[in-house]
Amino acid sequence: MxxxxxxxxxxxxxxxxxxxxxxxxxxxxxxxxxxxxxxxxxxxxxxxxxxxxxxxxxxxxxxxxxxxxxxxxxxxxxxxxxVVPGIATATELMRALKAGITTVKLFPAESLGGLRTLRALAAPFPGMRFVPTGGIDASRLAAYLADPAVLAVGGSWMATSAHLERGDYKDIRRLTVEAVEAVEAVERSMT
Missing domain, CATH: 3.20.20.70 (Aldolase class I)
Structure with a gap:
């Protein structure tokens, strides 16, 4: 597998x-x-x-x-x-910053309020970069990536447990191509 x-x-x-x-x-x-x-x-x-x-x-x-x-x-x-430690609050973000961390995982991003929460946390910490994960799917990928505080986005929609159980590597490849194309489209729009 x-x-x-x-x-x-x-x-x-x-x-x-x-x-x-x-x-x-x-x-x-x-x-x-x-x-x-x-x-x-x-x-x-x-x-x-x-x-x-x-x-x-x-x-x-x-x-x-x-x-x-x-x-x-x-x-x-x-x-x-x-290391990319997870945070969900400003207090955790301050602890990460104190430890010299400049990139954190926002988790669980969608449950916490998604981009609204990410932007609220990023505002007082302009040097911090975020890798949001948790509840993000292909439909939300571009919106997250367009935010300047976002370094990358994590998600399991490209290779779910159902894909792996079925051995559906063709669909994993297709979904990965779509995600990469979405990332490239955002990158082009930002240059």
Whole structure:
């Protein structure tokens, strides 16, 4: 499953993928996708510094956490791997900034109020960049990407668990192509 998934994402034009640490197979999948070579692969839903170690050992080139945890940030720095901790409030954003973090994950973005919340949080922190995830689908992608505070957008609509269960790598490739085209269209409109 990991090889065909990495193929579908890479052929679809994706340059980066996040493997979440939600299943017992996460490390194996991460290792296989990292070995693919066509993608920069990182670990997501990392909850502990021990998971950081396991993810990096499996080939993770970056770490994403759903919340802000100083131990995770410190372990990532120790292992020299970029970290994108999650935030949902201005207080968490201030803690991240104090720790020297300049890119955070806004999670769960849509449940928190989407772009309205992102813009409200970005206003007093003009140097902070956001990677919103959680409830975002293809229909909201361009709007998020058009915001100057947004560095990237995360979403699972391109490779859902249903796609993987069916082995529907053709549809994963199609949805990835569509997402990449949407990103490129936003980039063109901003130049």
């Amino acid at each position: 990991a090889g065909p998934l990495a193929d579908a994402l890479a052929v679809g034009g994706a340059r980066c993928a996040e493997v979440t640490f939600r299943t017992p197979d996460a490390e194996r999948v991460l290792k296989a996708m990292a070995a693919h070579g066509g993608l920069v692969v990182g670990a997501g839903t990392v909850l502990t510094s021990e998971q950081v170690e396991r993810a990096v050992a499996a080939g993770a080139r970056f770490v994403v956490s759903p919340g802000f945890d100083e131990d995770i940030v410190e372990k990532c720095r120790e292992l020299e791997v970029p």
